[in-house]
Amino acid sequence: MNDAPGPDKTAASASEPETVEDGVIAPALIAQFVGAIGDGNKFFLQRTIKELYPADAADLLEHLTPEAFRKAIHLLGKDLPAEAVAELSDSARLEALHELTDTAIVAMTGHLDSDDASFLLNDLEEDRRARILSRVSATDRAAIESSLSFDDESAGRLMQRDFVAAPVFWTVGQAIDHMRTVAADDLPDTFFEIYIVDPAFRLQGSVPVSTLLRAARETPLKEIMKDIPVLVRPEMDQEEVAYLFRQYNLASAPVVDEAGRLTGMITIDDVVDVIQEEAEEDILALSGVSEAGVNQSVFSAVRARIPWLAVNLATAFIAATVVSLFSSVLNEFVALAFLMPVVAGLSGNAGSQALAVAVRAIAERDLEGPLVARAIRREALTALLNGLIIAWSAALVVMIWFQNPMISLIIGLSMTFTFTWAGLIGILAPLTLKRFGADPAVASSVFVLTSIDMMSFFVFLGLATLLLL
Amino acid sequence: MNDAPGPDKTAASASEPETVEDGVIAPALIAQFVGAIGDGNKFFLQRTIKELYPADAADLLEHLTPEAFRKAIHLLGKDLPAEAVAELSDSARLEALHELTDTAIVAMTGHLDSDDASFLLNDLEEDRRARILSRVSATDRAAIESSLSFDDESAGRLMQRDFVAAPVFWTVGQAIDHMRTVAADDLPDTFFEIYIVDPAFRLQGSVPVSTLLRAARETPLKEIMKDIPVLVRPEMDQEEVAYLFRQYNLASAPVVDEAGRLTGMITIDDVVDVIQEEAEEDILALSGVSEAGVNQSVFSAVRARIPWLAVNLATAFIAATVVSLFSSVLNEFVALAFLMPVVAGLSGNAGSQALAVAVRAIAERDLEGPLVARAIRREALTALLNGLIIAWSAALVVMIWFQNPMISLIIGLSMTFTFTWAGLIGILAPLTLKRFGADPAVASSVFVLTSIDMMSFFVFLGLATLLLL
Numbered sequence: 001m002n003d004a005p006g007p008d009k010t011a012a013s014a015s016e017p018e019t020v021e022d023g024v025i026a027p028a029l030i031a032q033f034v035g036a037i038g039d040g041n042k043f044f045l046q047r048t049i050k051e052l053y054p055a056d057a058a059d060l061l062e063h064l065t066p067e068a069f070r071k072a073i074h075l076l077g078k079d080l081p082a083e084a085v086a087e088l089s090d091s092a093r094l095e096a097l098h099e100l101t102d103t104a105i106v107a108m109t110g111h112l113d114s115d116d117a118s119f120l121l122n123d124l125e126e127d128r129r130a131r132i133l134s135r136v137s138a139t140d141r142a143a144i145e146s147s148l149s150f151d152d153e154s155a156g157r158l159m160q161r162d163f164v165a166a167p168v169f170w171t172v173g174q175a176i177d178h179m180r181t182v183a184a185d186d187l188p189d190t191f192f193e194i195y196i197v198d199p200a201f202r203l204q205g206s207v208p209v210s211t212l213l214r215a216a217r218e219t220p221l222k223e224i225m226k227d228i229p230v231l232v233r234p235e236m237d238q239e240e241v242a243y244l245f246r247q248y249n250l251a252s253a254p255v256v257d258e259a260g261r262l263t264g265m266i267t268i269d270d271v272v273d274v275i276q277e278e279a280e281e282d283i284l285a286l287s288g289v290s291e292a293g294v295n296q297s298v299f300s301a302v303r304a305r306i307p308w309l310a311v312n313l314a315t316a317f318i319a320a321t322v323v324s325l326f327s328s329v330l331n332e333f334v335a336l337a338f339l340m341p342v343v344a345g346l347s348g349n350a351g352s353q354a355l356a357v358a359v360r361a362i363a364e365r366d367l368e369g370p371l372v373a374r375a376i377r378r379e380a381l382t383a384l385l386n387g388l389i390i391a392w393s394a395a396l397v398v399m400i401w402f403q404n405p406m407i408s409l410i411i412g413l414s415m416t417f418t419f420t421w422a423g424l425i426g427i428l429a430p431l432t433l434k435r436f437g438a439d440p441a442v443a444s445s446v447f448v449l450t451s452i453d454m455m456s457f458f459v460f461l462g463l464a465t466l467l468l469l
Numbered sequence: 470m471n472d473a474p475g476p477d478k479t480a481a482s483a484s485e486p487e488t489v490e491d492g493v494i495a496p497a498l499i500a501q502f503v504g505a506i507g508d509g510n511k512f513f514l515q516r517t518i519k520e521l522y523p524a525d526a527a528d529l530l531e532h533l534t535p536e537a538f539r540k541a542i543h544l545l546g547k548d549l550p551a552e553a554v555a556e557l558s559d560s561a562r563l564e565a566l567h568e569l570t571d572t573a574i575v576a577m578t579g580h581l582d583s584d585d586a587s588f589l590l591n592d593l594e595e596d597r598r599a600r601i602l603s604r605v606s607a608t609d610r611a612a613i614e615s616s617l618s619f620d621d622e623s624a625g626r627l628m629q630r631d632f633v634a635a636p637v638f639w640t641v642g643q644a645i646d647h648m649r650t651v652a653a654d655d656l657p658d659t660f661f662e663i664y665i666v667d668p669a670f671r672l673q674g675s676v677p678v679s680t681l682l683r684a685a686r687e688t689p690l691k692e693i694m695k696d697i698p699v700l701v702r703p704e705m706d707q708e709e710v711a712y713l714f715r716q717y718n719l720a721s722a723p724v725v726d727e728a729g730r731l732t733g734m735i736t737i738d739d740v741v742d743v744i745q746e747e748a749e750e751d752i753l754a755l756s757g758v759s760e761a762g763v764n765q766s767v768f769s770a771v772r773a774r775i776p777w778l779a780v781n782l783a784t785a786f787i788a789a790t791v792v793s794l795f796s797s798v799l800n801e802f803v804a805l806a807f808l809m810p811v812v813a814g815l816s817g818n819a820g821s822q823a824l825a826v827a828v829r830a831i832a833e834r835d836l837e838g839p840l841v842a843r844a845i846r847r848e849a850l851t852a853l854l855n856g857l858i859i860a861w862s863a864a865l866v867v868m869i870w871f872q873n874p875m876i877s878l879i880i881g882l883s884m885t886f887t888f889t890w891a892g893l894i895g896i897l898a899p900l901t902l903k904r905f906g907a908d909p910a911v912a913s914s915v916f917v918l919t920s921i922d923m924m925s926f927f928v929f930l931g932l933a934t935l936l937l938l
Contacts, residue, residue: 378766
């Protein structure tokens, strides 16, 4: 969530080769660190953490057992760099904040950009947050409170309030001199463009820093400024922001209020985290997991998975009821029981395929406007073709196995039908859920897989009843 | 893949509001565009495409039917901006290259950075590529050929050869003057940092452009340069590069050869595409789809999905064979056939959950070193707990439904076992596949789901045979 300030240079160049290689912490360092925690060697912990980049320090801490982690946080106290805490996984960060004193957290918020500080404080209980906010500087407090006033996962939360703005009538030289002198303390650590505003602070355009650097000092900013491809508002959903960054290859983007006034800046490092998060959410949601993390406890892992299993318990018994409707034909032909998993399993897989493709296409905004009808047609046709190939291959196997042309015919016909159904429901369910404002990845699996199971048993055993009894 | 140069300014400011809003193409524009294709109105097509940002132009083209797309590419010819072609999806880009003349493609490669140019040419058949390469300038050809000499999905392919390097003994003023004058044509469009090299062109450090801008002209570069957190080599896998960019919040990174000499630069916009791609690959792979795209034909969609279904056809019949071993107990107690899908379905879902969590953790590098043993223990315990809850809830339902304590006991015992199995195999399969160098997302589903199906039928029906017959 923050720009790596870099480790202490002299110390790092001596010890880095043995500690972190390509972003992987050396096991020897972890062992040493664990030993130092056991010995209560505060000095070693502080030096090691300080030598590492924040993300590496966070990784090292996450490699500890829960008890060692708590003890390390305790020993480090306010020497724990704020940037490292911001890089911890959600559950580890919560745990760390829980262990830290208010004083340590107050010191940390002073070191962070407003977006990172509010990200940290957002995790705290209401009253503790209020207590800590009352102790930070008035400017920081205002920035953090304004950030927290926006919804979770909105652009307002991602944006920082430090950015560089220059009046539209300035020259390149004036802008550079301004940055060199007046505003040196208020500038963000790193920035990729400066924003050009009119006297009412309304955004007019942007100038990439690399363009600024190359332009002659007397060039008016107006001449080299670029149009902003899209205006990000603080209320915008972070997924939308991520889409716009990808679409227009942005490294940073200005945020403007309703009146078009510049209010903040979002940088790519925060957006990269969003992209990763959203993709991870989709993967987990499609498998019915609400949350996961390397430091998750067994209890929270159970809690993240049991809802989907509970729903599935209900739907599985509905499917079982469908099967029970056909007990007479099952009693007569036990072979049908062998084949039930073939029909339902394969159709279910075809449905999962269609669903994964559709969920990704929706996330990529590839399923919009005239593309929807075309995609549905394509899914139906793909499912029908796959159905024909797989169903009649299965029919052939059944023919060889049971030497019963009727059962073979039943498998072939019913699977052709259920495959087509699977393909259609696999794309229609997420599209419908999206239309009703639900997350297509989260709720689709239930609908899709249950309906395919029921349809498979109903069609297969129903057809068997008609043709065999 | 490239930096958006921005649309023609005067035209865009007049017409943009009605054409593209927040990255979404207005349906009216698509309709107009389709009309112009029908009329062969070359001029309208050219003007519209030129007015749009490359990514929007690509989106507009992808909204067309395959025939309209081909006709549009044909009409646009060499007026199709190279940057828009680079933004097309894989299948659309291939189609476009197929429609374009060699002359048009030669002109395009001249407009692109070497990484984008090689990305484009990589898709062409060997002999056509050679023909086109023989017609581009010697410098461009050398850069493209060197890029193509690296593996697909390597850092060498992602990197561009345009970057700014300054000798370690220069001052800020010298570096700025150099960029303003000598190298103006050779500089990349946008860059975020300059690299500091020794006389042998070995990388010494980097200076962010925003730092350069703020420093006094007489400051030696040596004083403000930062350590490079990690050295990217051209052979490095793109997934590894993406991980390092995320880990260290990078906007760009230098690429060095074995001797530590600076050879290229990778920028975040290309890495964002990689992050998206890799996450998408995992989602699709977990559902058994090898490739997907909005413009994919039915034929390629079938080809992308049939291998997994074919493997599954085989494994489904293995599961059916397992069931067939227990025909005598099924003949006696048809209720078991109703309950088979409950046991297998729920355990399969528990396995999918564990698998999705493990695949994501591996991709995030959260499953390494001492964390592996802890994660396996946690999965086993989570699965056992979930198993106990779900299995005995199912047993209760069965008790109420069938009023048969024996069948209820069989469901409870067998599901407790199969849930634990599902959790363990869900994490062990991807870890084992990774150890053998296979992609954990691609191959795991087959192993995991097949083994759970077989185990479910075997344990459930086996226990039933023991206790009921």
